[in-house]
Amino acid sequence: MGITPPPVLAVGLPPEIEAMIADLLKNASVSRIPLEMDALIAEVNPKPCLVISGPPRSDLPANEIAQSLRMQFQEIPVFLCITQKEGFERKSFIKNGFTDAFLLPMDLSNLRAGISDRLAEASKGEIRTFRPVKIIDLEPGTALDFETHIFLPANKRHIKLSASGDSLEGDRIDKIKKSKFSTIQVPAEQMKHFYSYSAKRLRDLGTSALSVTEKREKLSGAVRDLISGLFSEQTSSFESGQSMMKDCGEIVKTYIIEGAESEWYSRIQSVLGERGDSYSHSANVSTLSALFSMGLGIGKPEDLALAGLLHDIGIAELPHEIQVLEPEQMKPEQLEIYKKHPEMSINLIKSRKLIVPDIVSKAILQHHELYNGSGYPSGLFGDRICKEAQIIALADRFDYLTRVREGRPLMTPSQAVDHLKGLQVNDPSRIHYEPELLKKLLNLFPGSKPEA
Numbered sequence: 293m294g295i296t297p298p299p300v301l302a303v304g305l306p307p308e309i310e311a312m313i314a315d316l317l318k319n320a321s322v323s324r325i326p327l328e329m330d331a332l333i334a335e336v337n338p339k340p341c342l343v344i345s346g347p348p349r350s351d352l353p354a355n356e357i358a359q360s361l362r363m364q365f366q367e368i369p370v371f372l373c374i375t376q377k378e379g380f381e382r383k384s385f386i387k388n389g390f391t392d393a394f395l396l397p398m399d400l401s402n403l404r405a406g407i408s409d410r411l412a413e414a415s416k417g418e419i420r421t422f423r424p425v426k427i428i429d430l431e432p433g434t435a436l437d438f439e440t441h442i443f444l445p446a447n448k449r450h451i452k453l454s455a456s457g458d459s460l461e462g463d464r465i466d467k468i469k470k471s472k473f474s475t476i477q478v479p480a481e482q483m484k485h486f487y488s489y490s491a492k493r494l495r496d497l498g499t500s501a502l503s504v505t506e507k508r509e510k511l512s513g514a515v516r517d518l519i520s521g522l523f524s525e526q527t528s529s530f531e532s533g534q535s536m537m538k539d540c541g542e543i544v545k546t547y548i549i550e551g552a553e554s555e556w557y558s559r560i561q562s563v564l565g566e567r568g569d570s571y572s573h574s575a576n577v578s579t580l581s582a583l584f585s586m587g588l589g590i591g592k593p594e595d596l597a598l599a600g601l602l603h604d605i606g607i608a609e610l611p612h613e614i615q616v617l618e619p620e621q622m623k624p625e626q627l628e629i630y631k632k633h634p635e636m637s638i639n640l641i642k643s644r645k646l647i648v649p650d651i652v653s654k655a656i657l658q659h660h661e662l663y664n665g666s667g668y669p670s671g672l673f674g675d676r677i678c679k680e681a682q683i684i685a686l687a688d689r690f691d692y693l694t695r696v697r698e699g700r701p702l703m704t705p706s707q708a709v710d711h712l713k714g715l716q717v718n719d720p721s722r723i724h725y726e727p728e729l730l731k732k733l734l735n736l737f738p739g740s741k742p743e744a
């Protein structure tokens with residue numbers, strides 16, 4: 293007999309936000325109250341297991357919402373959902389009394405993870421959510437310390453394939469590989485194990501006794517598997533794409549933290565503060581660059597991850613009115629100032645006394661240089677630009693194209709890949725990336741047939 297958890301209390305949650313989490317809430321009971329002071333202070337029975345509040349208003353600011361909810365619900369997590377970037381400060385919301393605050397849609401995957409963890413906990417594991425994953429380099433006899441399930445869309449059911457600690461034998465692996473459900477579902481609360489497993493597989497592949505060519509092939513295969521998660525049918529929505537990106541980010545982070553020379557990671561995170569958190573451009577560029585490095589066998593993934601985290605750190609030093617604009621919106625004189633940011637990133641690294649390998653500084657300094665010499669700050673061309681910088685540039689571009697921005701249509705990952713492909717082919721005078729590198733990189737993406 294399952295345990296029915298107490299309801300989720302939705303406080304003035306706008307329909308568009310409810311729609312984003314409807315699939316999570318469908319197994320729980322939901323009670324709703326409006327975002328009005330009278331309703332906030334009225335006693336709620338039964339006590340909910342989780343409170344989710346909609347955006348504050350000028351007549352009902354966040355601190356008042358937090359205080360009123362906290363009077364009743366001391367021990368219960370209270371989440372705040374906000375859709376407006378202006379004035380979103382996670383830390384101060386938490387100081388006000390919220391357990392966590394989410395800027396939507398950017399933080400949707402974090403919000404969803406928070407809700408599903410809470411529901412699983414409150415229902416003693418009865419209400420579970422699953423995350424689609426790709427298991428790297430799945431070989432017979434592989435023991436996995438997380439459960440695996442497959443999802444049968446026809447009857448909307450999860451079928452358990454293996455228990456945690458089981459090893460998957462050949463016939464089951466064949467079943468997974470042959471079935472059209474090539475992704476495996478892992479219970480959300482066990483994702484940490486999945487991250488460590490994947491990070492370890494990547495490391496083992498990199499240090500195995502295989503020949504260089506075999507190693508490279510295996511690693512590219514593994515990276516292709518991971519990246520393909522960003523492209524599968526299930527990731528057609530922005531949210532699932534983001535959550536796949538987050539999974540890849542966690543894997544890369546674990547890979548680096550569990551690696552040898554890795555204390556720097558948490559240090560950098562603390563320097564980056566909020567900007568290094570959850571969804572951010574630098575985190576995505578870091579993840580993609582490290583994966584590209586592994587998949588192409590260029591540079592050290594650790595270096596690329598580090599350069600990715602720090603490449604734009606100098607932007608924070610620019611005048612605020614420039615920071616909020618996209619380069620294409622800037623006046624010529626603003627653009628000139630913006631173009632100083634790679635050097636400012638380097639200066640900031642020095643002034644914060646962060647010690648980074650030379651190649652990392654070089655990659656940061658050169659991340660806006662373009663192969664045909666039309667980039668900045670130095671107008672370097674061709675092989676004068678280091679390959680690491682080109683990898684950062686490509687990861688930067690990819691994230692730029694697939695990021696939600698006001699007034700610009702969002703490209704899906706496949707559209708972004710097509711865009712990158714088209715860029716050089718259609719207009720040879722605008723060769724921004726080393727052609728050979730770009731070709732190899734595009735081969736890491738699914739749908740692109742490996743080319744010789």
Ligand SMILES: [Fe+2]
Nearest residue numbers: 603604659660
């Ligand atoms: Fe940049």
Ligand SMILES: [Fe+2]
Nearest residue numbers: 573603604688
């Ligand atoms: Fe960037």
